[in-house]
Each structure stands twice: as C-alpha cells, then as structure tokens.
Amino acid sequence: MSHPHPELAEPAPLVDGGVRVIPLGGLGEIGRNMAVLEHLGKLLVLDCGVLFPEEHHPGVDLILPDFGPVQDRLDDIVAVVLTHGHEDHIGAVPYLLRLRPDIPVVGSQLTLALVEAKLKEHRIAPLTLGVREGDREQLGPFDCEFVAVNHSIPDALAVFVRTSGGTILHTGDFKMDQLPLDGRITDLRAFARFGEEGVDLFMTDSTNAHVPGFTTPERQITPAIERVFHQARRRIIVASFASHVHRVQQVLDAATGSGRKVALVGRSMVRNMRIAADLGYLHVPDGVLVDLGRLTQLPDDEQVLICTGSQGEPMAALSRMANGDHRIDVGEGDTVLLASSLIPGNENAVHRVINGLTRRGAVVVHKENALVHVSGHASAGELLYCYNIVRPRNVLPVHGEWRHLVANGDLAVATGVPRENVVLAEDGVVVDLVDGVARIAGAVDCGYVYVDGSLVGATDETLLKDRRILRDEGFVTIIVVRDSSTGAIAAGPEIQTRGFAEGEEAFERVRPRLEDALREAQRNGVQDAYQLQQIMRRTVGSFVGSTLRRRPMIIPLVIDA
Structure with a gap:
C-alpha cells in the first residue's frame, strides 16, 4: 500500500448527487487499468486489468490493481464493465471475483468469452451480461450506453454513463482506423450525439497523445507481411500478442497465399484464437491451420509458427527459442517477425531476444526495420477530432504514463477546454464531479498488489x-x-x-x-x-x-x- 500524494488528504464523503471517480490503475502507467465510479451509494467498476512485471520485480508473475479502497464495499458494486479483451483490462477480474463471485460482469461477446475462459481456470462461474454497440443497460444508478470503437482486438466498446449527477464518456482503448480489417469503425456519430446531449467528464485514451498525426491503418501493413512471406527461405516464426486477432488473421491469409501451413504455439495463443474462430471473429482458411507436431514434419519452407513472446517475456516461446531451450530450434535462414509494438519498459528484454535470434542466424523483422505493426491507440490528430466532436466540459486523461496524460490534457486545452477543467490525476487520486465541475477531492491508498506464485498480496x-x-x-x-x-x-x-x-x-x-x-x-x-x-x-x-x-x-x- 502507498499513498500517491502525501499532500492530499483522504477524500471527504461524496456530496449528495455527486459522482466520484476513483482510478485504481492505468493512470501513470501502461497497464492495470481500473476505475471505480461512485454515485448514490453504489459503485460501478470500469475495467479490471493487470500490469506485467519488469526487471525490478523479481519473482513476480502479475501486478494487480489495489482493491483496498473498495474491499469493504464489495456489496455496493453493481457491475464490472469491460471495454475490451486485452489483459491490461480484464486480467485482474478473477482476483476481484475471488472476493465476491457474484459481481455481474458486462462486456461484448468476445470480451466475455475471453474472461470466462480465464475464470474457468480459477474455478469461478461468473454472472455475465453480454452487450453490443447501441445497447443501453441500467446498472444500479448508472445508465450505460455502449458504443463501437476500433482497436487492435475485435468487439471493443466505449461506454457513456448517465447519472443524475452528470454524464461520463469513457472511450476505453480506441483509434479511428477508417478502413479496419473487420469493417467496424469507431462510432463518431454516437460521440457527436453524446456531445449534443452534454458530456460532463471525458475519460479518454492517452497512450498515443504525444504522437502527431493519425495512427496508420491496419490494412497498410498487409503488403509488408506478404513481402516477408515472399522473401523467407525457411521457416517463418511470428510473435504477437495472444489476443491480436487481426494480426493473426493477416498471417493466416499470407500463409494461405504462399502455400504454407500454420501452427499456434503457446497456451494463451491457442485458447484465444480458438475462441475467436468459434465466435466468427477469426476466419481460418480450410487446411491452413495444423498442430505443431504435423507442422514440423513439413519442409521448412512450408512452415509458419505463431507464438507469444513479442515483449521479451522470459518464459514465453520466443524467448526460449532465442535462448536455445525450446523444441523449435531457430537457425540459419529462419525468419522471425515481431508483429507488435514495444510496451514501454520492455525495450531491453525485446532487444535481448532480437540479439539472441540474430546470433542464431535468423532474420528478424520488427517495427524498427519494417512496417509490420501499427498501434491500436488514437494519435494526436484523432484525439483532436474527438475533442471537437464531443466538446466535453471536463477532461480526465486515462490509460498512459505521466507524459501521455499531460500531452492528452494539452490537446484538450488546444480545442477550447479550459485548463482548470482538465484534471491530471494518478492512481489513487480521487476526482469528484459535482454540479458539472470536476475537481480533485483527495487521495486513497493505492499501491501495487503482487501475484507471486499462488500468493496474492503477500509480496511487498x-x-x-x-x-x-x-x-x-x-x-x-x-x-x-x-x-x-x-x-x-x-x-x-x-x-x-x-x-x-x-x-x-x-x-x-x-x-x-x-x-x-x-x-x-x-x-x-x-x-x-x-x-x-x-x-x-x-x-x-x-x-x-x-x-x-x-x-x-x-x-x-x-x-x-
């Protein structure tokens, strides 16, 4: 446990009719996203994700949000609303539901399927409510309308929360790809409608706020991936996030076009892609997907492996290949494609993997030497569009390190939001929305909670x-x-x-x-x-x-x- 701002006192009780926002993760860091809304004595949780450990967390498996500020009010939680299925937004759900298993979990079809598979491993049978864009659900005193947004995983949603104390639009993770692979664009018409109704607090993705212009469309990397397949002489090994359905789809299509077969490596990759295929989000061409045993019997120039480890995780398949302790022996003439961007803090680990693979004779293609990945987050130009459409009264930048939050706040000010109405907060800093004005109300204890083997919270x-x-x-x-x-x-x-x-x-x-x-x-x-x-x-x-x-x-x- 730690207090993020010693100069801030514990917040006073919420005034009657006000709305309180308690960020418990994702502000000041990339990951561990979780925010709690309080209104009329009830709580609504927005996302519940994990942060992956870095080198200065030896022995730690996962880092959770600190549930301490709401742990004595679990019965007041009306639901957990999940914006999309990435680990940094859903990974901590099992640990929250351990404390109260009957908290309703709300999300899109794919998001809930990924969560349910995770909860099954923890032997938790959740209460779920599936929603899709355009749906509107009353969750206690929170009237939630769900909106389609484009991201690097299908079925992502923003949520517009109406309360008697004010309205809040939370974008989740999003970008404005106008030619998405799945044809599902961010619904700016809904954003404009909310702007006409009045958005009292805009909680918006900050990850790429410091990047000028617009995020590159996913379709533009297809030629680069196809070029890799055309030039590769032996095996192709693709490392990607286990949830990146769009990237796996592009690899399957490229493999089909080049006459190669594909095997998935890694438990999370196999599980997630099976779920995506069963639900129709991943379209697997006939005969292209085989198991690893059959793939290894084929000639090298007919093999494609898709595995985890794009962030240099030490126990992931790609890291073990780089170290020579995996059944797949990477060697001269193999091509390794890192189809993901670097999460801040993972640079050294990823470069070690690249060096290890290169030393073994592989050709390593990554974002620094080819257009093989694009971000799933809106850049500055897209955020400016959103601010001009939504015209929010107050802004709370979310999902980002401090530099990202500040850049996002500056964009809001540039579009006319008064600087005093841009609230820059970190994890644990409580923000109250009262009479249309958002202000910092205090701070609560909010530290890292470590998962260390079978123990949760015992490591400090x-x-x-x-x-x-x-x-x-x-x-x-x-x-x-x-x-x-x-x-x-x-x-x-x-x-x-x-x-x-x-x-x-x-x-x-x-x-x-x-x-x-x-x-x-x-x-x-x-x-x-x-x-x-x-x-x-x-x-x-x-x-x-x-x-x-x-x-x-x-x-x-x-x-x-």
Whole structure:
C-alpha cells in the first residue's frame, strides 16, 4: 500500500448527487487499468486489468490493481464493465471475483468469452451480461450506453454513463482506423450525439497523445507481411500478442497465399484464437491451420509458427527459442517477425531476444526495420477530432504514463477546454464531479498488489528489495558456534559467500576484525544472540562496503551447543 500524494488528504464523503471517480490503475502507467465510479451509494467498476512485471520485480508473475479502497464495499458494486479483451483490462477480474463471485460482469461477446475462459481456470462461474454497440443497460444508478470503437482486438466498446449527477464518456482503448480489417469503425456519430446531449467528464485514451498525426491503418501493413512471406527461405516464426486477432488473421491469409501451413504455439495463443474462430471473429482458411507436431514434419519452407513472446517475456516461446531451450530450434535462414509494438519498459528484454535470434542466424523483422505493426491507440490528430466532436466540459486523461496524460490534457486545452477543467490525476487520486465541475477531492491508498506464485498480496517492496539484493549484490553467511554453558565462542566464525567474483578467500581479511569484535562483545558481557548477530553484520558489512564496494545480504547465525 502507498499513498500517491502525501499532500492530499483522504477524500471527504461524496456530496449528495455527486459522482466520484476513483482510478485504481492505468493512470501513470501502461497497464492495470481500473476505475471505480461512485454515485448514490453504489459503485460501478470500469475495467479490471493487470500490469506485467519488469526487471525490478523479481519473482513476480502479475501486478494487480489495489482493491483496498473498495474491499469493504464489495456489496455496493453493481457491475464490472469491460471495454475490451486485452489483459491490461480484464486480467485482474478473477482476483476481484475471488472476493465476491457474484459481481455481474458486462462486456461484448468476445470480451466475455475471453474472461470466462480465464475464470474457468480459477474455478469461478461468473454472472455475465453480454452487450453490443447501441445497447443501453441500467446498472444500479448508472445508465450505460455502449458504443463501437476500433482497436487492435475485435468487439471493443466505449461506454457513456448517465447519472443524475452528470454524464461520463469513457472511450476505453480506441483509434479511428477508417478502413479496419473487420469493417467496424469507431462510432463518431454516437460521440457527436453524446456531445449534443452534454458530456460532463471525458475519460479518454492517452497512450498515443504525444504522437502527431493519425495512427496508420491496419490494412497498410498487409503488403509488408506478404513481402516477408515472399522473401523467407525457411521457416517463418511470428510473435504477437495472444489476443491480436487481426494480426493473426493477416498471417493466416499470407500463409494461405504462399502455400504454407500454420501452427499456434503457446497456451494463451491457442485458447484465444480458438475462441475467436468459434465466435466468427477469426476466419481460418480450410487446411491452413495444423498442430505443431504435423507442422514440423513439413519442409521448412512450408512452415509458419505463431507464438507469444513479442515483449521479451522470459518464459514465453520466443524467448526460449532465442535462448536455445525450446523444441523449435531457430537457425540459419529462419525468419522471425515481431508483429507488435514495444510496451514501454520492455525495450531491453525485446532487444535481448532480437540479439539472441540474430546470433542464431535468423532474420528478424520488427517495427524498427519494417512496417509490420501499427498501434491500436488514437494519435494526436484523432484525439483532436474527438475533442471537437464531443466538446466535453471536463477532461480526465486515462490509460498512459505521466507524459501521455499531460500531452492528452494539452490537446484538450488546444480545442477550447479550459485548463482548470482538465484534471491530471494518478492512481489513487480521487476526482469528484459535482454540479458539472470536476475537481480533485483527495487521495486513497493505492499501491501495487503482487501475484507471486499462488500468493496474492503477500509480496511487498521489502521482499522485492531483498530479492534484488540477492540478485545484484550476492549474500554472505557468518556462522559462530557458542558454548551454551560458558558463552565462549567454541567455533568460527565461518564465512560463506555466494555471488562474489572475489571468492571466499577475499573475506579472510575480515576474519581478524570479526574475532576482535566478538571478543570485545564477550568482555562487555553481551550474551544476547540477536545483539551478537548485529555486531557480526555491522563488522562484515563495513568491510564489504569499504573494500569491495558491495552491499550484499548478510545473514549472521549464532548457534548454541
């Protein structure tokens, strides 16, 4: 738990008739998207996603939103509304439903199918309500109308929330591709209609707010993918997000045109594409999709593999191929296509994978050397269109790092939104909409919640710091055996180390200091084992810091015998 802004107090109770927005993830970061709306004593959750760990989160599997601010009000939640099926918007749903399994989950057909498959693994049978664009549902005091938006996954929705205290338009993740692969464009007519009705608070995607112009249409990358297939001499390995149905469709079509067969690699990829195909969102040409065992029996120039790992995840299929510990042995003449953009923070991991594959002889095609991926988020030009159409009274930029949120706010101001009506907030900063005015009302505790193996929330920053020290600095164990009857040192100190290039012989220089310190403690009548351990830790820590320039974990042990 952490307080994002010490200068902000806990928010006062919401005034009668007002609407409160509590962002619990996605503001100040890419991922972990979750916001809670409060009105007339009830709560509506918008998205509930995860953040993937970075290098400074050793041992962590996932990072969840902090449910603490609403955990004692679970019975007040009327529904969880999901805008689309990406992990950073749905991945934390099972962990919320563990706390109250009967919270209704609302979303489009594909989004709910992906969530239900995830919940099945957690042995949760959810209450679901399927919606589509144009639908309008009353969820407690929240009147929600759903709007089609274009994104890098089918069936994405924006939601317009009407309440007696004001209206809120939340775009979810979106862009304005005018020639989308599935023919489903962002419904700007609905946005304009909401603008005519009056939008009191516009919560809009900020991810590409700092990128000028317009996001490249998906159709424009098809020639680049086909060119890769035409030029490849041996196998083609495509790495993509496990939910990127459109990209997989383009690869299937290119494989069909070049006479190749395709196998899906990775449990999440297989599961998601099967769901998309069953629901009609993915159109699989006859005979092109085979299992991996059959594919490997074909000539190399007839093979295409689609796998996960485009972000350099260490356990994903592509990373293991780059390290040579996967059943697919990538080698000279293979072509690897990274069909995704880099999530901020993953650059080093992705470059390691590219270097590993290149070292093994593969030709690696990625966004930096070919037009093989386009973003799923609206760039500045598209956001300007939206602001001019919606004409919101207040703006709360969402979904982005701080630089993205600021850029989005500046766009709003450029279109005429008063700067004082643009609210820049981070996770945990509470925003109240009262009488048509949005203002920061305070802040709540809102930290990272770590999924660490089977444990949720047990790992904290102290434990992660210990892991980072063990990983980066090594550790030292000091063992002393003491005569239980006399208190005299009977054996030791024995020093053992791990993670030091210098070797244990370097620590022989500290042994005399340690022995002197223990004798001095004995002369001063120190008998408490904990005090002796602290003396041992300080003595060795001072030596290592001054001579080796290291700050390892030091574990002193006093054994009475």
